[in-house]
Amino acid sequence: MNKEYYSVGVSWDKKLLRNRPVPQEVKILTKEFDEYMREYNSDTFMHIKNLHWLYDRIPSGLEGKLRYKDSTWDYMHAVYFRFGMIAAVSERVKKVLEETDVSKDEYVLKPITIQGCEGPYYLMFISTISDSELIYSHSTFDGYGVEGIVQFSSYEERIKVDDIGVRNIYLPDSYRSRDIIKLQSSPVVYFSKKLFDAFEMNKIKGYEFTHWTGLTLNFL
16 A cells, blocks of 8 residues: 655744744763763664664663753654654653554664653654665765765665765665655655554644655655
């Protein structure tokens, strides 16, 4: 079945922000987490190389604090940025993922205690798809250090070029059944129409869905 996908991120809606300059965020305070990520998850290539065990070994007992006092958000930035970590989420988001039968192979939730909040809350990580999975005869790239839109004949050729991102994504048809799609060289996280509908129906607070105009997601 052909699905429609939406890019998801933390909302910048002025009605939610009120007079605040940025969306709600959870700052991770656990020093061991920072050290672990620096050692094993410091760039996209290390992220993909270590992905089969990376999330399993994240230190337990994570602690964090909110940027400002408002514990009503369900979907928030998690800082500082780490490859594969897309948000800090509430128990309501966890229930939506479970009730819509999103495969546990597509995401990982790690509990985090947030100062002054009852919780529970989680750091949400996703199963990044390696650029090696792309159909290179159709996919195109652009970015720093290159002029215009470029194509590569293979993953081996692509990894020789730094600071470049995919523009038109072509993945094998087997990925069409996934509810969460995030590619190694793309900043965009895609949720399926099923997840879009579930977030909307459950009035999850703090997210926004858009159709990313600078990028296309296709299956062959």
